[in-house]
Structure formats: C-alpha cells, structure tokens
Amino acid sequence: MNKIFLIIQREFMTRVRKKSFIIITLLSPLFFAAIAVLPSYLASLEVTEVRTVAVIDNTGAYTNVIPSTEYIKITYLKDTQGDIVKRNLDEAGYYALLVIDSTKNAYQPALTLFSPKQPAIDVMQHLENTLEKEIETRKLKGYNIDNLDKIMADVKTKVSIKSLKISKSGEEKESSTIVAMAIAYIMSLLMYMMVLITGQQVMVGVIEEKSNRVVEVIISSVKPFQMMTGKIFGMASVSILQIIIWVVMTAALAGVGINILNQKMAVKPTTEQMQTMAQASPEAAQALEAVSQGTNDGNNIMAALLNQNFALLIGGFLFYFLFGYLLYAAMFAAVGSAVENITDTQQLTLPITLPLILAIIVMISGIKSPDGPLAFWFSMIPFTSPVIMLTRLPFGVPAWQLALSASILVATFVLIIWLAAKIYRVGILMYGKKYTWKEMIKWINYKA
C-alpha cells in the first residue's frame, strides 16, 4: 500500500509541476467563464457608432415611415437620382442606401439596400421590422375595422411560461429547460473530453515507462498491479485537483462577470446581437436565449440556474468522472503495456474509444428526452453512463436509477481493472512485437 502511495505521489508531483498542467489549469476557467459570460456580454455590448441610412422612396407611399433610432439615423432623400447617391455613398457619409420601388402589389414594394460593405444585422432588422409592421398595419386598416387602434392595443399579448419543478414534498422551484440543457451539454461534453484525454495520458505514460525501460527497474521492487493502479490513481488525483480548481475559479469568475453584466443589462437589452449569435451557432443560441430571456423576464433564468442542485451536479460529475476515468484508464493502461510506440496504439484503442463516441451521439438525441428509454439504458451501461448520466442529471434523475447506474459502474470498474492488470503484467515485459487484442486477451490466463 505504501508503495502504491509512493507511485501516486511521484505521478502527481511530476504532472502537477509541468508547465502545461499549470497553464491549462489556470487558463481553462477563464475560458469556461468566458463561455458563461460572453453571450451576455455580447448582448450587452452597445453599438456606439451612429450610422446614417439614406432612403429614396420612388413609390411616395413610404415616406417618413421608418423612424431613426439612437444609432441608426434615417434620412429621406427627395428629388435625387438614386444612381448618383449609390456611387458616392462613402463621400456623402451614408452607411447604406435603401431604395423603395413600386410593384404591381401596393403592399409589396421592391426593397433594395445598397451599401459598400455587408450591412450590419441590426440595421437590416430595423429596416425590415419597421416596414413589415407598417405594411401589416396598412393592410389591417384596409379592412376598415372600427376602433382598430384600441383593438390592436388590446390584442397585443406576451406569453411567458414560468416553469416550476415540484418535489415530492410539494416544494416549488423555478426551473428552466434551457438552463438544464445548457448544463447537460457542457457537463457531458466536458466529461467525454476529460475521460478520453486523461485516459490516453495514462496510456502514453505506460508506453513511456515501457519504451525507456524504467519498468524493468521498478518491477523488481513493485508488483505490476501496484505500478498500474498507482499510475492510474496518481493521474486521477491530478485530474480531480484540476476539476476542483476549475469549479472554484469558474464559479468565482462567472459570478463576478454576471454581476457586472446584470448591472449593465438592467439599462439596455439589445436583441439584435443575440440574433446574430443565434444564426452563427444554434447551440450557442440556446444558452443565449436563456440569457436573453433572463434579462427580459426579470432574471428568472438566474433563479433557475441557482435552483439547480449544484452539490448534486458537482458531486455527480466528480463521481462519474472518477469511475468513468478509472474504467477507461485501466483499459488504456492495458493497451499501453502491449506496445512500445504510440503509433502502434491506434488499432488497439479504437474498441475503447468507440463506446465514448457512441455516448456523445446518444447524448445529442438523449438530451431532448432525458427520461426516454434511450437515455435510460445508456445511463445504465457502464461504458456510456459517465457521459449520459450527466446529460440526464440536470433534468433530475430518480434516486434508484442513480444508485443502480453508479453501482454498475463501480462493479464494472473492479472487474475491468482486474482484467487489465493481468494483461499489463504480461504486456510490460513483452518486447519486439505488435500485439493484437486477441493475443492480449490470452494473457489474462497466463500464470503470474
């Protein structure tokens, strides 16, 4: 036991002192916090530049219907040749030129926007929205309804569903599907990456020890099993330390960031930028929408976020990371023991990485129905449960399922590390050949 501890200690100290570890550990929270805060920050960004859009209305019907806003100034030009203005937009100081031409349909004018560069989305939207509204109003007026203004004012409705999660005890908590989804995405992707990366680091470590023949020296004082588990647990302790630093730093940074933004956002919500983001990436959109609704609807997203059971989430992440990592690291260590060169590992690691990749595919569809049979079964299978259970966790998982999944995972880990140790024990002393899984499985039955 004392020796395993020595090996863990060596593994921990050498890895923690590496520059790459320090940099990744300290910089990642900045990155995570940025992900949390950036959408809100972008949303709060104020466009301070005033842009002037010239409008030439050849129909005469749409004069002065587009209002100026704080940052978009609308100038109607009369008795001017569109062609001349078009050619001299920059000199005239115009950001863009909107030409309104008539068509057969009075309600369907031909609209063309000329500009030297791609016009900003907020300008486009301002123009489109106001014109759309104007035409709609005109059409409505065409029906000659009495008291139209009053009716319109009355009809105007905004629906917002407040979703509350009810626990058995009848306690009501504000919840948000979008917040849950965002957390599920982030946690299961992070889990996938960390299990894969740290598992492979263990493999690379084993290969290094074998190829530079340190194994030969150490193996006379330590049992192969101790050497392998020491390495795996050493790496685990490094990763857990890293996660804890990440959680604390991210929480602190994001907390500060969100506080600052909240003060800013209270003043001015702008939707345009958010829509820009939404077009750029649909995933970001969900997180973004969460933020935008949060600002619009009195920060109820913040409430939903805070109502997530963070102790359970972080605890669940640590538990599933630990055992998911241990499970995969044991398999990666077995592969590492059978080769002398990292380039020889590709074929051997494929069967190991496959379940993880499958988990990510299942996660993407499972996130839509976290209690469905697909998500349920894959959160029980130990090779995918670390990822899929974390997808389900933010939506709430019955305790018995959590307990069952966790027990299966732990039991499988015990079995796999036992098998992996048998392969490792033979593998680290084998040189000069490329081995296949078939041969490695045979080693399990070798006598010590």
Add this chain to the structure above:
Amino acid sequence: MYLIETKGIEKHYSNHLALDDVSIKVPQGSIYGLLGPNGAGKTTLIRIINQITGPDKGEVLFDGHPLKPNDIYRIGYLPEERGLYKKMKVGEQALFLAQLKGLSRAEALKRLKYWFERFEIQAWWNKKIEELSKGMAQKVQFLVTIIHEPELLIFDEPFSGFDPINVQLVKDEILALKRKGTTIIFSTHNMASVEELCDHITLINKSRNILSGQIDEVRQSYGSNVFEISFRGEPAALQQSLDGKFDLLNIDTENSLPKAQVRLNTQLESNKLLQAIIPVVDIVSFNPIVPSMHDIFIQVVQEYNQKHGATNN
C-alpha cells in the same frame, strides 16, 4: 551456506520452454556468474529470483526459506535493459527508487548523499536524466541498485555503457560489496570479467543448466593437460627426448627462448615429463595452460548443441 538455491525450476511461455529443470546454488558471499548465449533463459531465471514472474515448477529458497514477497527488500537488481524517467531530476528519481526499496525518506536521503559524494556526482542532483550522458545515467542506476544495501545483488551486464575508468570504478565497488559479505549474481557475456570477478559459474544453454561449479575447478577440468615449457637448448634434443612418450603439440623456435607445448595423458605425469627433459635442456618456465572461460563457453555450448540438435524444441 547458500543464499539462493533454485530447485528444478521450470518455466513455460506460450510456445516455448524458457527454463527446464534448472537448479543452481549460490554460496553466501560469493560472486556467481550466470553465463549463457542470448535467449538461453538467464533473464527468466533472474526474473524468477526477483519475483517478477513465478516458476511453473520447482522452488526458490532464499536464505534457507522459500522466497516470500518481503525478500525483495533484501535483493537489488540491475537489469540489462534499464532506464530512468527522462524528465525527472536525478536526485528525486534516486529518492523515489530508494523509497520503493523500503528505505524511509530520511534514510534514503542520507545514504544518497553519501554515495553521490563518493561517486563525485553531487552536481547532478538537480539535473534531469535527459541532460546526462548514457554512462552518467548508468552510474546513477548502479547507485540506486545498491542503495538499500541488499544481501543479494543481481547485475545483468553491469559494465555496458561505461568507459574503462568507470568500469574499473564499478568493478572496485562490486569487490568492495563482496568483501562486506554481499552475495552477487553476475550475468554477462564478457568472459574476461567473469574470470576476474566470479567464484562460481553456471552456464545455461537452451533452457538447461549445462555446466556449474567453482570457476577454478571448471577451468581445470576443461584443461586439456597441456603444459608450456620455455627452455634454453636445442629444440631438436627436446623433441628427441619426448619421442614416443609425450605428445608434442607445437614447438616455437622463433624467439630467443624456444617454447614447447606438450600434452600429458593425466596431470600427474608432469614430473615424468620434467624428468625426461631436464637432462637435455635448461628449463626456464613450466606452466599448465588453463583454457579461458571464453574457450570453455564456446566449446561446451557447441558440444551441447551438436548432441541435442541445433534447434531448441
């Protein structure tokens, strides 16, 4: 008193027999040479003694009792294929390896300090292994092998990678350890160093122990009773005096001092030989020619292979 005794060790690998009924007895305080061609099974035997792997049959006695896990603290092993963590600092690494051999941190530190001074390598303490030359790394490796002062040391090709000065340093250390009572198993292909250092040898070939014994006795027994006589006088006269009674192999007359090599039927005939030649020439020297370990190795292995077929299994 034997420190290590193996009895009828047998070890199979998936498709060949690595050791077949190998028994050796390593006397306490001796240097025991483990010889044999590549792939003969020496490393497997060493690994069994180190409990890296177990025998399929037979047993190993250490200090009179069957080998048990804690015995590894009393054994030091320098493998032939050896390496250290390249990115780790020399001092830290030595400390780690010493602690794995059961030393407390404080004790390990104290002893390492002593040895680093003795080997004059204090300046390396904070260097990484990758900054050292191969010979330097070997020195560190030798040092951590003996740091826990084990009763049994197993050296597999300990001199590889060393320059002559460091070979001498390591040789001296090995002899010093022997004087302190340490038992040493020494595996090498360098027959000159076997003759120089070993008290006993075992020759393993094709998984079997084909020759064991005290090195002088082995060499004597393979001595072909050839004596070399250098003399003053007429070579022809000498030749005549031997005629018919002794087998004259060669007579070298090119030097001012002629040398004749004569084979006797038994060693006990040396006096008769002398009696025969004393009247005709002046004898300057009379020496038995003992075969070198090198010659014995080649002779024994070749004879065995001829008798048992060229291929194993």
